[in-house]
Amino acid sequence: MPDTVTSPAELAQRIxxxxxxxxxxxxxxxxxxxxxxxxxxxxxxxxxxxxARVRGDDFLDPLGSRDRSDDWLALHRDELAAVLEALRAGRPADFLPVDWATGGRQPARVASVAAVQLVDAVGLLHPELLPLLDLTVWVDVPLETATVRGMRRDREAGDDHDALWREVWAPNERAFDARHAPRERADLRYAPPVPDSP
Structure with missing residues (x-):
C-alpha cells in the first residue's frame, strides 16, 4: 500500500x-x-x-473531453510523452497547448529544462506514461468531493459545467479507476489536511 503524506512540505522533502x-x-x-x-x-x-511544471490541461482536448471514455482518451498522451522524454534527456521541448476557448491550439510554447519536473493531469497514471514518471502521487480526495469542488470552481469562473461533471467526467473517472486502478499504482498518496465535505 502506498505511503501517505499530509503536507506539500513533506512531499517536497521526498522529492x-x-x-x-x-x-x-x-x-x-x-x-x-x-x-x-x-x-x-x-x-x-x-x-x-x-x-518546473508541465500542465496536463495543456494536453487535454476540450472537445474530446466531452465524450465518455474509460481511458481518458482526451488526454494527448503521445504529445505529453514526447515532452517528458525530451525533458528527461535535458532538452527543452516545444509543444502546442490546446485552446480551451476555441478547441484548437495556442501558439507554440517551450517546456524548460529543470532538475524537477512536475506534471499534473487526469488520466496520468496510465501504462503509456508510467515508465516516464519517477515518482507518482495520488491526490487522495474522494470522487464525490472532488466533483463538487470542480463544479464549484467552474461556476465561480463563470462556467456552468455541472452536467459535464455528473454525466461525463465523474463516470470517466470511475471507468478509468476500474481499468487502471491509479490510486493503487501511485507511489505516494497525498491527503489534504482538511478536505471539503460534499
Whole structure:
C-alpha cells in the first residue's frame, strides 16, 4: 500500500531526496478532476526552486473531453510523452497547448529544462506514461468531493459545467479507476489536511 503524506512540505522533502540521486526527476501528480492536483503542483513549485511544471490541461482536448471514455482518451498522451522524454534527456521541448476557448491550439510554447519536473493531469497514471514518471502521487480526495469542488470552481469562473461533471467526467473517472486502478499504482498518496465535505 502506498505511503501517505499530509503536507506539500513533506512531499517536497521526498522529492529533494530523490533528486539527489538523479539528474532529472519527473513527478506525476494524479487524482480526480477537482481534487487539487494543480494546487499541489503550484505549492510544490513554490517549495522547490529548481522545479518546473508541465500542465496536463495543456494536453487535454476540450472537445474530446466531452465524450465518455474509460481511458481518458482526451488526454494527448503521445504529445505529453514526447515532452517528458525530451525533458528527461535535458532538452527543452516545444509543444502546442490546446485552446480551451476555441478547441484548437495556442501558439507554440517551450517546456524548460529543470532538475524537477512536475506534471499534473487526469488520466496520468496510465501504462503509456508510467515508465516516464519517477515518482507518482495520488491526490487522495474522494470522487464525490472532488466533483463538487470542480463544479464549484467552474461556476465561480463563470462556467456552468455541472452536467459535464455528473454525466461525463465523474463516470470517466470511475471507468478509468476500474481499468487502471491509479490510486493503487501511485507511489505516494497525498491527503489534504482538511478536505471539503460534499
Amino acid at each position: 529533494r531526496r530523490l533528486a539527489e540521486q538523479r539528474e532529472v526527476v519527473i513527478v506525476g501528480i494524479a487524482g480526480y478532476g477537482g481534487s487539487g492536483k494543480s494546487t499541489l503542483a503550484r505549492a510544490l513549485q513554490a517549495l522547490l526552486p529548481d522545479a
